[in-house]
Amino acid sequence: MDELTDERVVPGTSLRATAVSVGTSFLGNPPGPDGSPAAAADALARALLAGPFAVIDTSNNYAEGRSETVLGTAVRRDGLPADKAIVTKVDADPESGALDRDRVWRSFEESVERLGLPYLPVLHLHDPYTIEVADALAPGGAVQGLTELRDQGLVGAVGIAAGPVSLMRAYAVSGAFDVLLTHNRYTLVDRRAEELIDLAADRGIGVFNAAPFGGGILAGSGDTYAYRTAGPDLLAWLERARELCRRWELPLHAVALRHSLRHPGIASTIVGVGRPERLDQLRELQATPIPESFWPELAALGTPPSTLED
Ligand SMILES: NC(=O)c1ccc[n+]([C@@H]2O[C@H](COP(=O)([O-])OP(=O)(O)OC[C@H]3O[C@@H](n4cnc5c(N)ncnc54)[C@H](OP(=O)(O)O)[C@@H]3O)[C@@H](O)[C@H]2O)c1
Structure with missing residues (x-):
């Protein structure tokens, strides 16, 4: 798999992805005065559809549905280019928290309506925190809904x-899933998903690794890691890492991105983009040469501390 020439089929699927995919969790935020997506969101959606990255990641509940709505508006107007795919996720009912077979179908129907696409190449079960794994796998559970959608070719x-x-x-070993998306847990400062990624590779499950910048802090923005305040240990480690990068004349975020791209078990790395210029910047970051001899020096900084416990 060539991390720059890019195209690969995600294991477990027939989806063609580039090494980098783009994430749209904030697309459509903030809303316009009438609650609909504001104009800048449309410019970003248009750029994503015309851009270099094959897979656009969204979800039923991102920006309360506006992420899908903005993408769908652009798809209806400009068409979905043949080299692009939109991957979305089913979410629990926002009021009741229900996430069973029927809710999976409704979430799917909402998504295809918003996106203007009758078929989805991949549909994820998203953040199933309101249900137990056993419930998801039981008859009438979320997995039944997903399996029906796949069996019916939708x-x-x-x-x-x-x-x-x-x-x-627990979900990966159930045998029910073709692909998985992990986030914030295989980055420069958190490696706890490493075993999960290996397990997926053994089972032929494709892996998307999302949030290689920990939500922004590893790209120089914000003071949270994985959407939680970064502790002093993490900030101190980051300062040491930045100093090392300065000596090597490397941007820390190029290193953070490559850390994910170079893992052979990761089919595609999902980076969140909030503005069109990020697309060219990401291409440049992706192409930044990083000498092999840099990595042992980075490792010598010691085990990076994470703010996550799970
Ligand atoms: N449970 C799940 O399924 C789940 C969970 C987390 C994430 N995800 C997916 O993964 C995507 C990525 O996660 P994330 O957005 O939370 O974290 P991320 O990719 O680690 O970081 C995104 C941040 O990095 C900044 N950035 C992007 N490219 C940059 C560049 N070239 N130079 C400098 N800064 C750059 C963005 O800034 P701007 O906003 O200014 O462009 C944004 O603030 C999400 O959008 C979502 O699609 C899924």
Whole structure:
């Protein structure tokens, strides 16, 4: 798999992805005065559809549905280019928290309506924190809904997308999923998903690794890691890492991105983008040469501290 020439089929699916995929969790935020997506969101959606990255990641509940709505508006107007795919996720009912077979179908129907696409190449079960794994796998549970959608040819493959590694592991070993999405747990400062990624490779499950910048801090923005305040240990480690990068004349975020791209078990790395210029910047970051001899020096900084416990 060539991390720059890029195209590869995600294991467990027939989806063609580039090494980098783009994430749209904030697309459509903030809303316009009438609650609909504001104009800048449309410019970003247009750029994503015309950009270099094959897979656009969204979800039923991102920006309360506006992420899908903005993408769908652009798809209806400009068409979905043949080299692009939109991957979305089913979410619990926002009011009741229900996430069973029927809710999976409704979430799917909402998504295809918003996106203007009758078929989804991958549909993930998203953050299933309101239900137990056993309930999801039981008759009438979320997995039944996903399996029906796949069996009926309405989706190409089904995935599990969530955070806690033990939860992800339980879903991955169930045999029900073709692909998984882990986030913030295989980055420069957190490696706890490593075993999960190996397990997926052994089972032919494709892996998306999301949030290689920990939500932004590893790209120089914000003071949270994985959406929680970064502790003093993490900030101190980051300062040492930045100093090392300065000596090597490397941007820390190029290193953070490559850390994910160079893992052979990761089919595609999902980076969140909030503005069109990020696309060219990411291409440049992706192409930044990083000498092999840099990595042992980075490792010598010691085990990076994470703010996560799961
Ligand atoms: N449970 C799940 O399924 C789950 C959980 C987490 C994430 N995800 C997916 O993964 C995606 C990525 O996660 P994330 O957005 O939370 O974290 P991330 O990719 O680690 O970081 C995104 C941040 O990095 C900044 N950034 C992107 N490219 C940059 C560049 N070239 N230079 C400098 N800064 C750059 C963005 O800034 P701007 O906003 O200014 O562009 C944004 O603030 C999400 O959008 C979502 O699609 C899924």
